[in-house]
Amino acid sequence: MNKNQNMYIIALMSGTSLDGVDLVYVRFDELNDFKIMESETIPYSDYWISQLKNIASIPKGNQQLLTLDVELGVYFANLIGSFIESKNISKINLIASHGHTVHHQPEKGYTLQIGCGKEIHNKTSIKTVYDFRTQDIALGGQGAPLVPVGDQLLFLQYDYCLNLGGFSNVSFEECGERKAFDICPVNIVLNYYANQLGFPFDDKGVLSKKGKINRELLRELNELDFYKLLIPKSLGVEFVKKEIVPLILKYNLIEIDVLRTFVEHIAIQISEKLKKGTVLVTGGGAYHEFLLNRVRQLNSNLTLIVPESKIVEYKEALIFALLGKLRVESKINCLSSVTGAKRNHSSGVVFG
Known part of the structure; x- marks a missing residue:
């Protein structure tokens, strides 16, 4: 060009x-x-x-x-x-x-x-x-996550870039390198249980807010081996089917209690993995106000920033546009540090 x-x-x-x-x-x-x-x-x-x-x-x-x-x-x-x-x-x-x-x-x-x-x-x-x-x-x-090179080039002013889509992932600078990893499932689980209740998704968290936490399920979710792995690490639907679904089914809970428990699980994983600083939050989960408030309550050192709706909803597509541009220019679009x-x-x- x-x-x-x-x-x-x-x-x-x-x-x-x-x-x-x-x-x-x-x-x-x-x-x-x-x-x-x-x-x-x-x-x-x-x-x-x-x-x-x-x-x-x-x-x-x-x-x-x-x-x-x-x-x-x-x-x-x-x-x-x-x-x-x-x-x-x-x-x-x-x-x-x-x-x-x-x-x-x-x-x-x-x-x-x-x-x-x-x-x-x-x-x-x-x-x-x-x-x-x-x-x-x-x-x-x-082979994942690929978005962090875009975070580095387009959104470097934030300490963390957190995406809450089917899965949550985060990228950040550490010792002069971009680091990133998948944190845990998010909407791939939440949407499923919202669908069971007749809703396309849990709008602002109004459904999960009504539920009760099942402490045993929460403990088992947080003790899954994936969360102890060192980075780089990434998640796919296979993890949900093999590890998450059997645990949830074991407890035979009503849907709103599953939602409440899983929101708490997500909030705990995010609040533990992100330490301190400004966080750009994008993806459909950025509109889950109850989840974001739980993260804020669990880690007061984080400042969660939800940008304009176009960035919230289309940041990943935007960055894949950038990855395509970099590819045809024969420039690096995939970071080994990630x-x-x-x-x-x-x-x-x-x-x-």
């Missing part, structure tokens, strides 16, 4: 909580200063919710996964086309697509995000970057 030349990027992100596909249209300058020009979350259709809800149970290499990869790529391309048309977007240099995570098993050297980037490029005729995680796994890393890979590198598959 020539000096003073802006780059216009559409990025899309599909989270594990299945609340929809986040799309952003971002302008970057050569210093990575940004402006979110347009943004939208498009809810998944009933068809795609049914296809993706239990997709992690489909084994690696299964033909069904290959078919869904292509089909979801076409679906993403159609969403992008509609987004371009409805927002009257005329200038696009790049599409950056995170895809939808099916499996994340770095300990087995494997991660899979579907939503074929080649199909996106074929249908839109726009250069597309996707599959940001596989190269890092091949280099011995966790993922544990052998070296820093520029990750992502490019079509076009």
Whole structure:
């Protein structure tokens, strides 16, 4: 990119909580200063919710996964086309697509995000970057989290960048290096139990606030081995199915008591892992006022800052736009200090 030349990027992100596909249209300058020009979350259709809800149970290499990869790529391309048309977007240099995570098993050297980037490029005729995680796994890393390089470049004024999405993750500077790790599940559990009560999510925490903490369940959750592991470390839906769900089912609690107990678990893990300073809070969980208040009560040394709604809701998509930009510029977009890979590198598959 020539000096003073802006780059216009559409990025899309599909989270594990299945609340929809986040799309952003971002302008970057050569210093990575940004402006979110347009943004939208498009809810998944009933068809795609049914296809993706239990997709992690489909084994690696299964033909069904290959078919869904292509089909979801076409679906993403159609969403992008509609987004371009409805927002009257005329200038696009790049599409950056995170895809939808099916499996994340770095300990087995494997991660899979579907939503074929080649199909996106074929249908839109726009250069597309996707599959940001596989190269890092091949280099011995966790393949996650990838957002911290964006935190470092775009949000360095905060001591911590905390994202509360399907899972909570945090990034921060330590001894001149960016560090990051996944803390614990958040909306992937909370949304499920809110759904059982007939709500799409626990708005502001009004449901969990009514429940009672089950101290034995809380103790068992906090004693899970993952929380004792050293960083780098990352979480996937497999952890929830293997470790979290069986514990919760063991206690046969009503939904609001599960929500209250799990909110306390999240608040404890966050308040213990973050020590002192300013915290930029983003992701859907940033609107869970009860959870944030519990974190403040448990650790008064933290100043939690919830930014404007565009940053809260679209920060991850924004940063994947940046990762795509860095990839096509052959600049580092994946930090070994974060993922544990052998070296820093520029990750992502490019079509076009």
